[in-house]
Amino acid sequence: MNDSQLAALREAAADGVTCDGLSATQDDSGYAFVTPEVSHDGLSEEEFDALATENPWFVSNWHFWRGTSETNEAFLRWVEHASELGVRERYETLVDGLTREWGQLLVTATLGTDGERSYELRHTADAATAVTGLDSYHDPREAREISTLDDDGRYRPLKTAPSLQAGWRFGDLDGRDLVRTVEFFYPATVANWYREQVGKLDVSHFRETAERQTGIYGVIDDLDVDSVENLAEACCVDSQCLKRREWDKDEETPLDAPRGDGEFPCREPCSLVVAAARQFAVLEGEETRTYEVELTPSERSQLTELVDAVADGRVDEIREADVGDGANRYRARYLRAKRLADGEFEGLREKR
């Protein structure tokens, strides 16, 4: 606490102050100062100042939250576990830092000067890395660049894909810049999470989103419930996106695909899902046919392994010489050399 925080509290007491167990008021009989541990009224200005000085955390805590927007306050209070910890306990713990995970972001709140807060943001994978081992940033806008490419330099069109690169930190952020940085990494997640907290998350289910589409996306309305189920399973699970899916086919038709364990909700199919849905709608427009092709049992199971490896993003993990894996490159090339000509399975016949 500093003198200007104390002066601000004294001034605000005339209108009444309540914050995290602190109550400060002023009327004709003098000042009142109440915390969970002390309660005095009829105080002179000097007595009020003395009590405040003995309880500096309550004063600086009130001062810190003053003027914070509703959404930011809710998020920042969540970061420092305010609903579980009283002011005194929180301040004691904030010395070492209180943390939360937000997708792949690790948010740490610590005590700043005069009881204010200071925030740090880094990748959860860098939780134990020394500060000197990370690239330091301070401007929230830098998050736009960091989040554009993954560790392998590939473009990340989906900001909440679990492929955020590690190795960086934003240090010494104030509350507003912390939220801005988080929202550059994961846009609109704080805003939607807050809406969910206050029971005002507006969910647009798949059907509603599909009906709204025009142009080349108009076709996604053709997908039946099974296809929407497959779509959600393909696109909207934790291995692909860290948002927690809150939308279903429609209000009456929940989907079985896991919703995800993320802190922040997904309130409607995103543009990537809509683009994928268009492709699937085109594919689903085809009738099935029966084909005959000659394969050994091992070759047949190799096809399954190939599909799985691509679907699970495992291709880059398969060791060069692991020829026991059906999706190994040499195995795939052997299959192609033996069974495929001009990119088609030789001897593949449509059964009529």
Added chain:
Amino acid sequence: MPALVIVAHGSHLNPGSHDPTFTHADTVRAAGAFDEVREAFWKEEPSFREVLRTVESEEVYVVPLFVSEGYFTEEVIPRELRLEDWDVSLWDSDGTDADTATLTAADVDKTIHYCGPVGTHPAMSDVVVQRAESVTGDPDVGEGFGLAVVGHGTNRNENSAKAIHYHADRVREMDRFDEVNALFMDEEPEVDDVTDYFESEDVVVVPLFVADGYHTQEDIPEDMGLTDDYREGYETPTEVEGQRIWYAGAVGTEPLMADVLLERAADAGADVEEALDIVRKRTATPAAGD
């Protein structure tokens, strides 16, 4: 203080697509006319659908970083932003003179000034000219030069070509270049035949695209004969059939675009005079005094 939201197309495939949007947003931020400046995209996040809930301001100016009026500005953006009572007649535009409409978004209690796209603002003609200055390195470029304004062109939307013709006409009226023509990728007259349409020895080619990508970096240079394979690159200028082609790349990457964003907001009533001065000083080519 009000907020500025810049809405752009973005891309699922090309990481560079959002760069001009970020750059111009940062220029506007630095000028300080808005408390908040936010970028939003059709193909990236924050989506059009959610961007308005991420700004604190009660009053928001929305400026589309799009080239022409049409499907996106008239249908997709207002729908996705949930602009209640939007009707394209509020712009009273024939395809190149959309200005502003003040509406409310259904999911947030905010006043939204929905502006016409940067691409059809009169000030965009100056950006085309400045692009010619940038690529030639000559603040007085004009005499002895032809200028081609290039658009995508499409039969699906007549406004797409209107924007190109509009700026070609305006630059022609400046009486600065010896010749000015509008050319297209997908309709006549085609950019492939650029040398057929100019007599000048030097021709500056300015594509009216927001971001550099497939069309501006691969298609157009190859179509014009600057290179057989875009990956091998090309010189600026490159001689094609006896004429020197100064290829400028997407006009949207020109720093002066930030000025047009502010002009759009100013036309909608935003108090940005001071910011406009700052931005013009920062984005003008040093010797461009015209």
